[in-house]
Amino acid sequence: xxxxxQHPSRVICKSGTSVKIECRSLDFQATTMFWYRQFPKQxxxxxxxxxxxSKATYEQxxxxxKFLINHASLxxxxxxxxxxxxxxxxxxxxSARVVAGLEAFFGQGTRLTVV
Amino acid sequence: xxxxxxxxxxxxxxxxxNSIINCAYSNSASDYFIWYKQESGKGPQFIIDIRSNMDKxxxxxxxxxxxxxVKHLSLQIAATQPGDSAVYFCAENSGGYQKxxxxxxxxxxxxx
Numbered sequence: 049x050x051x052x053x054q055h056p057s058r059v060i061c062k063s064g065t066s067v068k069i070e071c072r073s074l075d076f077q078a079t080t081m082f083w084y085r086q087f088p089k090q091x092x093x094x095x096x097x098x099x100x101x102s103k104a105t106y107e108q109x110x111x112x113x114k115f116l117i118n119h120a121s122l123x124x125x126x127x128x129x130x131x132x133x134x135x136x137x138x139x140x141x142x143s144a145r146v147v148a149g150l151e152a153f154f155g156q157g158t159r160l161t162v163v
Numbered sequence: 164x165x166x167x168x169x170x171x172x173x174x175x176x177x178x179x180x181n182s183i184i185n186c187a188y189s190n191s192a193s194d195y196f197i198w199y200k201q202e203s204g205k206g207p208q209f210i211i212d213i214r215s216n217m218d219k220x221x222x223x224x225x226x227x228x229x230x231x232x233v234k235h236l237s238l239q240i241a242a243t244q245p246g247d248s249a250v251y252f253c254a255e256n257s258g259g260y261q262k263x264x265x266x267x268x269x270x271x272x273x274x275x
Contacts, residue, residue, distance in 0.1 A: 078176070083264065091266065143206075143263070154208070155206050157204070159204070
């Protein structure tokens with residue numbers, strides 16, 4: 049299957065700082081990328097859907113000014129957690145959908161710890 | 164702090180037995196369904212998918228059954244192996260290229 053690379057895999061940051069997570073589709077073009085967060089022993093919760101060249105669509109309850117999403121090209125989307133707090137500590141996962149396709153491929157996830 | 168974690172339902176099966184993992188979905192307009200496997204600390208891995216115009220699809224050692232009448236999806240794993248131990252999620256897609264939303268997940272434990 050197609051490969052989605054997420055970077056970094058782990059990051060520890062201080063409270064109040066911002067962290068950027070990258071999601072790249074390595075061997076295909078993705079018009080749509082999705083960002084999820086996952087708490088321990090829970091399912092993946094969709095945060096936002098980003099389409100290349102347009103503003104992301106955020107799910108209800110997700111602060112768009114806190115979780116900045118940029119999808120500037122068909123192979124790269126970034127999620128920036130701004131002014132991070134300990135409650136933002138979580139596992140963040142991106143997925144990418146091929147052009148005119150249904151299947152979504154997932155990155156390996158980023159473990160964010162805010163101290 | 165983080166939300167209190169819910170305990171995932173757990174299915175324990177003996178190595179070599181067949182496993183059946185069930186999922187109820189919510190949106191009657193969903194037209195595409197996927198099963199994912201997630202190992203600890205990793206992203207979900209695609210297992211098998213099925214479109215709403217089908218009621219059964221088979222892959223290698225896995226079969227997905229879809230019952231649209233009761234909005235139920237199941238994943239059958241034949242001859243379960245220790246490497247199958249993971250959390251399994253069903254996911255549904257609504258309306259073409261829209262979002263993929265996940266079910267609650269089931270933890271599969273394979274007893275050697």
